[in-house]
Amino acid sequence: MTLLELENVAVTYGRIEALHGISLTVNEGEVVALIGANGAGKTTTMRAISGTRSLASGKITFNGEDISKLRADLRVVRGLCQSPEGRQIFPGMTVMENLDMGAYTRRDSAGIAADLDRVLTLFPRLAERRKQAGGTLSGGEQQMLAVGRALMSRPKLLLLDEPSMGLAPLVIRQIFDIITEINQQGTTILLVEQNAQQALSRAHRGYVLETGRS
Template identity: 65%
Template structure:
């Protein structure tokens, strides 16, 4: 397994945000975490990125224990995140934001290839390359956040709520691009409230409720599960 999460427990002060969370991400797959607001999805992603301290459990990446590694060391190993809320640098241009995604790298020729890859995935960004990121639409900013994460050339990219706040047409476009990213060889761990779209693309999926994984299976299995349909899919996919 490329990424393994074992018995993960994380607190916010005295409040237990996630407890005994265990799952794995096989190389080349799309794994999704679904659940209601406050279920612990974003906390899980921040912990994997190194932004939250672990109270118990461990995180393994390609056989290496990274539980207490700082975020930038995780990026060097091949783990990068497009965060909830996008987190772009509004006062920087699109190009400068993308360069920030590659800040741990020094392989200029390969960085240029990855820049070309991002431009091919997101032609809109090429049109906006010199524009300040803060002046772009929400959809364009989401494209930029994902592109910035890809500039680190991750082996696993963590995508936290990539469709949040987007129009339906853009949501479909973002999910199509996520599929393409995976088909190009990048493993994807996806947190998403749009459960129907996420489950359609997931090889494996997990349902988080109040900080615990309560159900796991293939994306198709969970999409067909009556309790999942009722809770997250409006009774239908």
């Protein structure tokens, strides 16, 4: 079943068109990789899906609902959550507070506690550093925190933007192992990567973005 569908999505920055009408689909249970060179529009695509960039034209359907004009915060409620490029940890908040931010839209404290357990089991390093400020973590730990934070919203579709950026090869392996594990636990994943080989080896399908076209 199709979970996410982009139809001819175009995004402009001022007068510059960053995406010239791309189309892609993600089916439930899949890991889909979106790869492409720097400046091809991968991050713009992610922003369009998350709603932090509005569309110039085209349509985004999520779980059967047209979300093209839906506010970003309401897309999180619908089950879409992104771990953004460059991790974007809240530097002044502790690891726990960062994880709580992921559950910002939720009120079911029992469910949140269960998901916290799950995240801390997936990333034992985060459990050790609960009280530490997010800004003081290493790059790999920050990436784990960014993925864990997104999982705390219990997403139907997890969007991962460049999870391997700036990390050592061993850490990249670890992160991708965990991504596979998260998928096997039932979360659909759309993955944006420059590291095409690693991404495609983990994905069921892939799209290549060439300067704004897929």
